[in-house]
Amino acid sequence: MQREIRLGTEGFRGIIGREFTFANLHRLAEAYGRYLLERGGGRVVVGHDTRFQAQAFAQALAAHLGQMGLEAHLLPGPVPTPLLSFAVRQLEAAGGAMVTASHNPPEYLGLKFKDPSGGPIAPEEARRIEALVPEEARESQGPYRVSELRGAYLEALAQLVNLPALERLAQEHPGFTLFHDAMGGAGGGLLRRFFAHVGLPLRLVELRAEPHPLFYGVNPEPIPRNLAATLEALAPASPPSFAVVTDGDADRVGVVLAGGHYFNPHQALAVLAHHRFLQGRRGRVVKNFAVSWILDRLGARLGFEVQTTPIGFKWIKVEFLRGDVLIGGEESGGIGFPEHLPERDGLLAGLLL
Template sequence: MTKIKFGTDGWRAIIAQEYTVDNVKRVAAGTALWMMKNGEAQVVIGHDTRFGGELFASTAARVIGAHGLKVKMAKGFVSTPMVSLGVVKTGSGLGVVITASHNPPTYSGYKLKSKLGGPMIPAQIAEVEAEIPDVYTGSFPTLEEMEANGLLEYVDLEGMYISHVEANFDLETIRSAKFKMAYDAMYGAGQNAMRKILPDAVLLHCDDNPSFRGQAPEPIHRNLGELSELIKNNPEIGLGLANDGDADRIGMYDAAGNFVDSHHILLLLLLYMHKYKKQSGKVVVTFSVTEKMQEMADLFGLESEVTKIGFKYIAEIMAKEEVIAGGEESGGLAVAGHIPERDGIWIGLMILEFMAKTGKSLDELIQEVYSLVGPFAFDRDDLHLAEEQKQAIIKTCEERPYEAFGPYKVEKLEALDGFKFTFGGGRWVMVRPSGTEPVLRVYAQAPDAAEVRALLDAAHQTLLG
């Protein structure tokens, strides 16, 4: 029996190793028992483009249906935000997404979405975990039987989502912009929706390939070389967007084919939402996001808060307070006026609309950000280490003996979630183990890209010896 534990964003495991039909049955049973205890009678279920998505989604549906609960199921693959929005639009009590998001193609996963249209809060996830049986031995109706008994209904979650986009964006202005947009779906679940929303976009990897051609569908620069080169070779392209496997994260490129990280996107969103759209609210970011978000919030007279890493912590605040913009370093971003959920397509459309309505290039808008908070650069290295070595580094961080990284003297250490070593002058290094992968992440910020690389190299030498 495998102990099933939800990480930063859901339960994830390697397909056919721990991620099996039997274990999905167990998690689905725990989900059903939690729903019954909490008076929830209906769930929305969807899956992304990963291998076995339909099998695992139907398995979850059949177990939940066996408990007498109604299932609204997507036909074909959908993005995580489509399921989250579907929960709200159908008045359901819960959402289940079969996805491992940005993880390598060998993984699958199981995400839980609240009735508010965002991640379940940590306390509720712990309650679901406590309900997961060691073995599921209950009844297992077919989908046809469920449909005949009124326990299964297929819903067009993608169509519902596109209608929501059409009602909230100036698509006419976006589509008539003077520049072209390139979109890399990374073989993920955003491909069909983006093709319909922006029919003139230049498309990459917008076909169904459950193996993602062997590459983790994470929208970071090292995985997006084709998109960068496409933009460099086509001067008419003014913006590049990429989404991860379940399209809740975003990657972005400027007209020169340079990667624009999530910190810069967050700052652009806050600038657009407050200065141009005249909206207000709280700014909420995770521990690994640049402190320049707090600086801009202060300039605008807005309250700000820093959370642990994981969008679920932001969603928990969004459920209770008015949040104008929130997000995490890994590309999961959210804004007011939508569900409390990270949504890579929605955020991409926000930036496109910002550019189209102002007539400014992405670089010009970034320069406007710099005029307020100063220029900076950021990067992250993922170190694949033996577990023993990873834990040894974490233990050393906890005992706080690192006083310098090469020539950079540590001025302050924060340990909200991971370990952030600040050196002054907008320079810092952060060390944190991944919550979903066997990886040690090392993050760095400095005034320019060259110094970021120098900081990361110094961190490697100090941490690895």
């Protein structure tokens, strides 16, 4: 008898070859396919990160969903989770599934499920998918399409970033260097592609940019104990240079300042909230209860409401969909922008910083 599959905050994760196997992947594919068909079927988007066998798992997932009669689209990868969320909206899909274990150690792999908004599934949706998981499911080989949406995603980012300000930065500070540490994850190369896409001559130094299933020997979470290489690279740098660090699936952001100083997620979220307020944007700031009081103090000073939610971006997503939100974020560096996606995006957060 197969082990019971329980879904966590956004989906399922387990150790590769023990809990996360092709047998369990097909069980989850069958359950998710049934769930989507219950709601009318349609399109579904699949993506994957840089982890061991992630591409093979994603191909098997797309083929299984295609065999069930869904119009399955596979993003050629690796791709960041926010690009998967963007593709769900761009293709007007019924949902999406990302093969990733996010910031977890390299021996893990998992599935994140997305709803039609591109945001995380709700708890009741997770319970329904869980209830549909069969004892076993055969491998299914159906048709799927390969859909390349990196260009559209980069253009969407370009519409949200103040490009003239970045151009002035390059002109007025010719020594400015932006570092991007992708930690071997799915964000590697995308900031370089973004600057090429918009034609900006900013100097970019890439760290740990090549896909690496073992994430260069650390967990792909942008916290100080995993950032020795970044801290060392920034130690000789002088302001206004800094480093953007993205986690394994690039939905979280970390920051290292010139001189090799870590700038924590509470500070980064406060800086972005302040920046957007000064731009003239208004609305509530939504944070989970693990974020420090710095945002509450900023809200009291500037006059915006700060709303606190439980842990999990799915609760922040609910507030995004209700409207009147300036920014939302977590203590882990997951920061979202409601005009973009009801989901975190570490690359956009880095560009705005």
